[in-house]
Amino acid sequence: xxxxxxxxxxxxxxxxxxxxxxxxxxPLDNGKIxxxxxxQKSLPTIQFLLEQNCKVVICxxxxxxNGKPNPEFSLAPVAExxxxxxxxxxxxxxxxxxxxxEGAVGQLQNGxxxxxxxxxxxxxxxxxxxxxxxxxxKLAEVFVQDGxxxxxxxxxxxxxxxxxIPGIAGLLLEKEVDTIxxxxxxxxxxxxxxxxxxxxSDKIEILNRFIDIADFxxxxxxxxxxxxxxxxxxxxxxxxxxxxxSLAKDIIEKARKKSKEQRFVFYLPQDGVVAKSxxxxxxxxxxxxxxxxxATIENYPKNPxxxxxxxxxxxxxxxxxxxxxAFIAGGMQMAxxxxxxxxxxxxxxxxxxxxxxxxxxxxxxxxxAMLGEYGHKPFTVVGGGDTAGYVEQRKLxxxxxxxxxxxxxxxxxxxxxxxxxxxxxxxxx
Ligand code: ADP
Ligand code: 3PG
Ligand code: MG
Numbered sequence: 001x002x003x004x005x006x007x008x009x010x011x012x013x014x015x016x017x018x019x020x021x022x023x024x025x026x027p028l029d030n031g032k033i034x035x036x037x038x039x040q041k042s043l044p045t046i047q048f049l050l051e052q053n054c055k056v057v058i059c060x061x062x063x064x065x066n067g068k069p070n071p072e073f074s075l076a077p078v079a080e081x082x083x084x085x086x087x088x089x090x091x092x093x094x095x096x097x098x099x100x101x102e103g104a105v106g107q108l109q110n111g112x113x114x115x116x117x118x119x120x121x122x123x124x125x126x127x128x129x130x131x132x133x134x135x136x137x138k139l140a141e142v143f144v145q146d147g148x149x150x151x152x153x154x155x156x157x158x159x160x161x162x163x164x165i166p167g168i169a170g171l172l173l174e175k176e177v178d179t180i181x182x183x184x185x186x187x188x189x190x191x192x193x194x195x196x197x198x199x200x201s202d203k204i205e206i207l208n209r210f211i212d213i214a215d216f217x218x219x220x221x222x223x224x225x226x227x228x229x230x231x232x233x234x235x236x237x238x239x240x241x242x243x244x245x246s247l248a249k250d251i252i253e254k255a256r257k258k259s260k261e262q263r264f265v266f267y268l269p270q271d272g273v274v275a276k277s278x279x280x281x282x283x284x285x286x287x288x289x290x291x292x293x294x295a296t297i298e299n300y301p302k303n304p305x306x307x308x309x310x311x312x313x314x315x316x317x318x319x320x321x322x323x324x325x326a327f328i329a330g331g332m333q334m335a336x337x338x339x340x341x342x343x344x345x346x347x348x349x350x351x352x353x354x355x356x357x358x359x360x361x362x363x364x365x366x367x368x369a370m371l372g373e374y375g376h377k378p379f380t381v382v383g384g385g386d387t388a389g390y391v392e393q394r395k396l397x398x399x400x401x402x403x404x405x406x407x408x409x410x411x412x413x414x415x416x417x418x419x420x421x422x423x424x425x426x427x428x429x
Contacts, residue, residue, distance in 0.1 A: 001186070003177050006427045007169045008048055008144055015110055017055040019140035020045065020170065021157050021421075023149035023405060024060035024078045024115075027389070033081050037392045038149065038405050043085060045146045045170035046113065050088075056113045057105055057139055058082075059096050059157055060147065067123030079115040090115055097122065097135040105139050125156045133160025146170025148177070149384060149406035151421025152413075158421035167425045172405065177422065179402045180413045183337060183381050189215060192335040192378070194328060194366055196221030197342025197386065200244045204251075205415035206341065211255050211266065216335070218267040218328045220320045220344035220362060227252065227268050228317075233289050236274070236315040267328065271321030273345065273359060274311050278318065280349050284358055286321045287311050318359040319345025325365035332369040333376045340366065341383035341411065347390045355394065363390060371399050383410045 022042045027034045042058075049056045065073040076092055083090040089112075093104035096116035108114050119125040124132030133156040137143065143165050145151065151158055151173065161167065169177075193210035195203060200223045210217050219227055225240035230248035255266035271289065275282040287309040311317060320328075325344070332338055344362035351357045356364050370380045380400045382391055385407025397403045404410040412419060 001178075001182060002174070003181055004169055004174050004427060006425065007174045008045060008171060011142065011166070011168050013049065013052045013054055013142060015053050016142055017057065017105065017108075017140045018049055018142050018144050019136060019161070019165070020049065020056055020058045020144045021147045021150075021161075022058050022060045023147035024075060025062050025149060026078065028062075028077065031077055033077055035389060035392050036081055036085070037388065037397060037403075039078065039081055039085060041172050041405050042082075042146060045144065045172055046086065048171060049144070050111055050113070053110045055105070055108045055110055057108070057116065058113065059116045059119055059136065061120040061125065061150065061155075061157075062118050063120070065118060065120050067120065067126065069118075069121040073118050073120070075115055075118050082113070082115060086113065088113065093117060095121075097132065097139075101139060119155075119157050126153075128154050128156050128159050130156075130160045130163065132156040133162075134164050136161045137164030141165060143167040144170045145421055145425055146172045147421070148173050148404070149409050151406070151419045152409040152417075154420035159424045162424040162426070169422075169425055169427070173422075175402075176404060176406060176410070177413065179381065180404065180410060183339060183379070183402075184209070184213065184414055184416070187213070188336040188379060190335050190337075192216045192218070192331055192338045194218045194220065194338065194340040194344075195342050196223055196344045196363075198222045198239065200226045200241055200248060203342065203411065204247065205417070206411050207251060208254070209415050210339075211251065211258060214339075215263065216265045216267070216331045217255065218331065220269055220324070220328070220366075221342050223342065224269050224320070225317055228289070231268065234311050235317055236311040236313050238311070238315075238317040265331065267324075267331070269320040269324040270327070271309075271323045272311070272317040273319035273321055273361070274315040274317050275358070276314055276316070278316070278346055278349055278359075280352055280358060282358070284318075287315075287317075288321065288323065318349075320362035322361075322365075325362045329365050329369035329374055332378060333374060335376075335378040337379045337381070338370050339381045339383070339414070340370065340387060341414070342387055343390055347386075360390075367391065367394070367396060371396065383407070383414070385410075
């Protein structure tokens with residue numbers, strides 16, 4: 001089922017000048033792009049527009065330059081990479097509105113591509129200023145929104161611009177919204193949701209939604225630490241949000257209630273990899289603090305006689321442990337759909353040997369299970385942000401059914417929120 005009534009496919013674009021909003025907010029290191037996944041994912045729409053002989057004018061933001069020009073946040077490196085990927089010259093304009101942008105568009109021929117400088121060099125972009133939206137609209141006849149990663153923002157290039165010229169969805173936006181909406185509204189069950197990452201406060205809504213709709217919810221990452229605190233487990237100096245403990249208790253209570261009413265499992269890690277620092281050479285140990293499962297399965301091994309380990313005061317939990325990884329991977333053997341958002345540990349710490357860092361093994365087990373390494377391969381959807389970054393870094397992005405280009409946007413969509421950049425489009429009959 002498609003959410004969309006109006007995409008680039010349902011609009012006469014032949015020979016038109018099109019303003020394409022992309023999300024080229026890519027990670028840079030000293031002016032070099034370290035991950036071009038978002039650029040790659042923008043290619044189908046650009047190619048589609050070029051086949052229609054359009055003049056393709058692309059706008060985007062990069063980083064958070066706070067409304068002022070700043071060479072550190074220039075999109076020039078993106079123009080270069082885009083040209084390489086398209087195997088075609090990409091012109092670059094030093095401003096996204098006004099005489100410089102208008103002059104560059106004036107020079108453009110049909111079948112050519114122009115990238116405009118960072119929208120956020122103007123404060124009016126983030127304030128969703130109507131005049132600024134109008135100046136953007138002046139550059140083209142049609143607006144195509146394809147920057148899925150930014151449609152949760154109501155900015156001039158996601159909202160105001162579409163008040164002045166027709167706004168329609170590009171192919172990436174269409175695919176992202178359709179895939180995520182379908183998997184949330186109509187998943188092939190059992191549905192497993194794996195939620196990790198750094199903060200529970202960022203992911204309350206998505207967690208609540210998954211407890212509502214999923215058959216198995218597993219929590220990992222630093223987020224799990226706040227739940228462990230709520231369960232009275234020592235977490236040493238691990239990253240956690242003590243102010244959210246009561247919220248964690250509410251979520252556990254909600255999960256417990258659901259598990260009494262139907263077949264449902266809410267799983268918190270039962271062991272972890274701990275160390276005294278994040279250093280790649282830090283001494284690590286595995287602590288098994290007991291099984292904490294809120295499940296329908298009677299007598300799940302929460303064995304009071306079992307000797308449990310303890311995280312010391314000066315230690316940090318930096319990854320889920322092997323039992324937890326195995327339990328979650330086991331759950332996935334029964335799943336037909338898996339949605340994953342947030343790493344299980346500190347995947348950034350580089351490895352000393354081989355490709356997997358010392359605190360990335362838990363995440364790696366999840367990845368292996370999602371990709372069918374243990375026999376069964378479910379339909380897999382990965383949220384954007386750091387999770388997608390990890391998958392990209394491991395060069396595994398093509399192996400999942402869908403790896404979102406949007407971090408905040410995919411979370412908001414999964415939470416069931418309306419996205420301003422989608423609402424602004426002309427998507428009615
Ligand atoms: P996403 O961007 O995919 O939504 P998050 O930003 O929520 O993911 O989470 C990723 C971050 O969580 C990573 O930077 C990772 O280092 C951090 N993280 C995961 N587990 C832990 C942990 N146990 N302690 C500290 N940080 C953690
Ligand atoms: C992202 O990377 O999540 C998007 O490009 C949005 O960026 P923002 O969080 O700075 O608005
Ligand atoms: Mg993140």
